[in-house]
Amino acid sequence: MSGLENCKPMNTWFKKLDTRPIVISGPSVVESEEQLLNTARELKKVDQVKIFRAGVWKPQTATKTFGDRGLDILQWLNQVKQETGLLTMVEVASPKHVEMCLRHNVDILWIGARTTSNPFSIQELASALQGMNVPVMIKNPLNPDINLWIGALEQINKAGISRMAAIHCGFYPFEQTSLRNIPKWEIPIELKSRFHNLPMICDPSHIAGDKQHIQQISQKALDLNMDGLMIESHFKPEEALSELEETLSPAELDEVLRGLVCRLNSIDDLGENQLEQYRNQIDSVDAQLIELLAQRMNIVEEIGEYKSQKNMTILQLERWEKVREKGVELGKSLGLSEKFTTQLLRMIHKEAILKQNKVMNR
Numbered sequence: 001m002s003g004l005e006n007c008k009p010m011n012t013w014f015k016k017l018d019t020r021p022i023v024i025s026g027p028s029v030v031e032s033e034e035q036l037l038n039t040a041r042e043l044k045k046v047d048q049v050k051i052f053r054a055g056v057w058k059p060q061t062a063t064k065t066f067g068d069r070g071l072d073i074l075q076w077l078n079q080v081k082q083e084t085g086l087l088t089m090v091e092v093a094s095p096k097h098v099e100m101c102l103r104h105n106v107d108i109l110w111i112g113a114r115t116t117s118n119p120f121s122i123q124e125l126a127s128a129l130q131g132m133n134v135p136v137m138i139k140n141p142l143n144p145d146i147n148l149w150i151g152a153l154e155q156i157n158k159a160g161i162s163r164m165a166a167i168h169c170g171f172y173p174f175e176q177t178s179l180r181n182i183p184k185w186e187i188p189i190e191l192k193s194r195f196h197n198l199p200m201i202c203d204p205s206h207i208a209g210d211k212q213h214i215q216q217i218s219q220k221a222l223d224l225n226m227d228g229l230m231i232e233s234h235f236k237p238e239e240a241l242s243e244l245e246e247t248l249s250p251a252e253l254d255e256v257l258r259g260l261v262c263r264l265n266s267i268d269d270l271g272e273n274q275l276e277q278y279r280n281q282i283d284s285v286d287a288q289l290i291e292l293l294a295q296r297m298n299i300v301e302e303i304g305e306y307k308s309q310k311n312m313t314i315l316q317l318e319r320w321e322k323v324r325e326k327g328v329e330l331g332k333s334l335g336l337s338e339k340f341t342t343q344l345l346r347m348i349h350k351e352a353i354l355k356q357n358k359v360m361n362r
């Protein structure tokens with residue numbers, strides 16, 4: 001296991017990050033000072049938005065349209081921070097970006113999917129981040145390769161970054177689908193189950209590629225107990241120069257957030273221990289099931305000894321058929337499906353045959 005155990009929960013990163021979900025929002029790409037400030041001012045009115053994201057260096061669009069205006073934009077972002085109190089977050093793809101962001105007091109950095117896909121770039125970024133006390137979020141790589149994602153997280157963590165989160169933005173599809181990226185939820189679930197302490201953010205905008213799916217994807221992320229959402233917004237989305245279809249206005253974002261159901265995660269949240277009582281019952285039933293199965297296998301072994309002495313075959317199909325029929329009938333009367341009981345008994349029978357085989361070959 002890696003050292004990701006030292007990852008800190010997001011509510012300890014900054015005092016402001018005390019809500020759930022934590023919402024990160026802002027324009028896909030910075031177009032002008034007016035666009036940046038107006039979007040931030042509107043977002044400030046949306047309660048759950050705590051972090052203002054801005055694409056400063058967006059290779060596909062920004063340099064083509066605006067040239068490298070990184071310095072100007074970083075100064076505008078500082079203004080956003082002072083005026084609105086929102087935390088600021090910028091994508092970095094090179095050591096130069098890291099250095100500029102840190103010099104201009106950007107609060108949080110993120111590493112994009114293309115960069116995560118390239119271990120050489122990650123290595124360079126890790127060197128640049130060595131000893132820097134800045135939170136870093138890391139998007140999944142373009143292709144659904146969990147090891148590439150883990151490799152990037154580990155490298156950045158080894159550089160001394162413990163305020164770290166993963167961002168799930170879906171994976172590049174090789175054919176046309178209804179969503180822009182394929183979510184492949186099993187990958188962030190697997191990451192979370194390997195690294196319990198690693199905060200996880202979902203990026204519904206990039207998964208959806210279209211406004212209409214954002215609500216449903218956000219809900220799914222919350223139901224999977226993710227810590228936050230990163231959703232693109234623009235004060236005039238219809239005029240956005242990048243990611244037009246998926247960009248929400250701050251008011252639309254507010255509506256999406258209001259429609260989300262934030263379910264409880266633990267018994268502590270529930271304030272009573274009803275769930276714990278149910279779980280105790282399940283634990284006790286499970287223990288009985290296992291004990292009974294062990295008891296059954298002991299009898300099976302004795303029958304094995306008997307068959308060995310009497311020179312009988314292990315497999316007795318007629319008897320097995322009766323066992324199955326009786327079991328299915330009883331199961332049905334108690335509300336268990338025929339398929340389930342049959343599968344369960346088949347597994348038990350298979351193990352019984354193995355046990356008797358061992359006895360015979362002793």
Ligand SMILES: C=C(O[C@@H]1C=C(C(=O)O)C=C[C@H]1O)C(=O)O
Nearest residue numbers: 303314315316319320323349352
């Ligand atoms: C236990 C026996 O051996 C085998 C295992 C069975 C079982 O697990 O119920 C049933 C029939 C046999 O194929 C037996 O013959 O009774």
